[in-house]
Amino acid sequence: MHLVESTSEVGEAVNRAKTDSFGYCSNFFPSTRKLQSWITHGDLFCDQRDGVALFLRRDRDFWHLYFCAANPTFLQRAVTALPMLKIEPVVLDLIGKESALAEMVGLFEDAGFRFYNRLFRMARTVPTVTPSVNVAPDSRVVVPDKTDCQPILDLLLRSFDCRAEQIPMLYEIEAAVEGRQIRVARCAGTLAGLLFFETQGMTSTLRYWLIAPEFRSQRFGSGLMHRYFAEHPVVRRFLLWVVASNTNAIGKYEHYGFAPEGLVDYVLANEKIRP
Amino acid sequence: MNALAELLKSIRPEFDFTTSSDFIADGMLDSFDMVTLVATLDKTYGISIEGVDIVPEHFHNLDAIAVLLKKYGVEAT
Numbered sequence: 001m002h003l004v005e006s007t008s009e010v011g012e013a014v015n016r017a018k019t020d021s022f023g024y025c026s027n028f029f030p031s032t033r034k035l036q037s038w039i040t041h042g043d044l045f046c047d048q049r050d051g052v053a054l055f056l057r058r059d060r061d062f063w064h065l066y067f068c069a070a071n072p073t074f075l076q077r078a079v080t081a082l083p084m085l086k087i088e089p090v091v092l093d094l095i096g097k098e099s100a101l102a103e104m105v106g107l108f109e110d111a112g113f114r115f116y117n118r119l120f121r122m123a124r125t126v127p128t129v130t131p132s133v134n135v136a137p138d139s140r141v142v143v144p145d146k147t148d149c150q151p152i153l154d155l156l157l158r159s160f161d162c163r164a165e166q167i168p169m170l171y172e173i174e175a176a177v178e179g180r181q182i183r184v185a186r187c188a189g190t191l192a193g194l195l196f197f198e199t200q201g202m203t204s205t206l207r208y209w210l211i212a213p214e215f216r217s218q219r220f221g222s223g224l225m226h227r228y229f230a231e232h233p234v235v236r237r238f239l240l241w242v243v244a245s246n247t248n249a250i251g252k253y254e255h256y257g258f259a260p261e262g263l264v265d266y267v268l269a270n271e272k273i274r275p
Numbered sequence: 276m277n278a279l280a281e282l283l284k285s286i287r288p289e290f291d292f293t294t295s296s297d298f299i300a301d302g303m304l305d306s307f308d309m310v311t312l313v314a315t316l317d318k319t320y321g322i323s324i325e326g327v328d329i330v331p332e333h334f335h336n337l338d339a340i341a342v343l344l345k346k347y348g349v350e351a352t
Contacts, residue, residue: 015327024326029306070326095307125289201302202290236289237302263307 004044013053014068021070028066052078062089079111089272091163095265108268116269117164122258124238138223144184149173151191159210164267185220195224204232206240278352279337286311296336309334322347
């Protein structure tokens with residue numbers, strides 16, 4: 001296991017795993033920007049062996065495991081042989097169609113992982129009738145500045161499970177604020193809620209949308225969502241991931257025109273992470 | 276190339292794939308769509324695309340996909 005120092009090193013490791021592979025499997029789909037950010041901050045490590053590249057990304061007090069493998073047999077061998085998985089808290093995400101994931105889930109269960117959580121992806125394709133297209137802009141919704149980064153992170157950590165919901169590091173929030181990917185709702189100078197998105201061409205992913213408990217039922221959430229839609233007139237597909245058991249959030253997303261689109265994310269954790 | 280555009284549309288009906296020269300940059304295909312597309316191409320044309328060919332540059336527009344298919348002996352129409 002060694003520290004990754006460049007994106008080309010990642011590319012080479014992935015290509016080695018892909019060479020002559022039939023049955024290639026992977027859960028590693030980072031954008032170049034995200035990958036570069038992890039490398040710059042010294043958070044990404046790699047283990048390469050026999051047709052498999054394993055990547056571990058440090059996240060606070062635990063690790064995310066990613067893999068690129070020529071086939072499941074090689075993957076199982078590599079995972080079983082990695083000592084770090086026996087001593088460090090590790091989670092991994094298996095993403096795909098529900099019916100196609102059973103074999104991979106079984107493989108990791110055999111290697112000591114167990115079910116931790118399940119998310120599914122929802123999509124809103126345009127045109128879809130939005131409940132309140134003509135709503136006046138909410139003046140409490142603004143673009144945040146650098147001083148908002150830590151409060152944004154605090155609110156995210158208070159509201160979500162960082163092992164299952166990929167909470168960004170402070171440096172990622174700083175980059176998102178700089179890239180104008182976050183909108184916040186303020187109430188008397190206090191952060192009441194936020195909406196965090198990533199847009200690529202005609203697709204935008206809604207990463208987080210939340211209102212602090214003490215500010216709920218004051219229409220901050222709808223103000224954020226309407227602003228988000230209004231600012232993305234060319235986007236044809238809005239995506240998000242939601243915890244499958246969070247029926248409250250799912251109902252709200254359905255209200256705005258989102259519907260399940262078939263992809264699921266099984267989050268598995270090793271024995272060092274308590275349920 | 277129409278058949279290829281139709282096949283893509285069956286995966287992402289909300290987009291018109293004949294109007295873009297870079298599906299990835301335009302947000303019309305993401306990594307998960309690419310996996311679905313590979314499976315669909317395999318099934319439609321009776322081929323097995325190798326892992327080393329599953330990279331964004333082979334899927335960023337209709338011409339690139341046609342070149343990839345040609346490597347597997349398929350002439351896209």
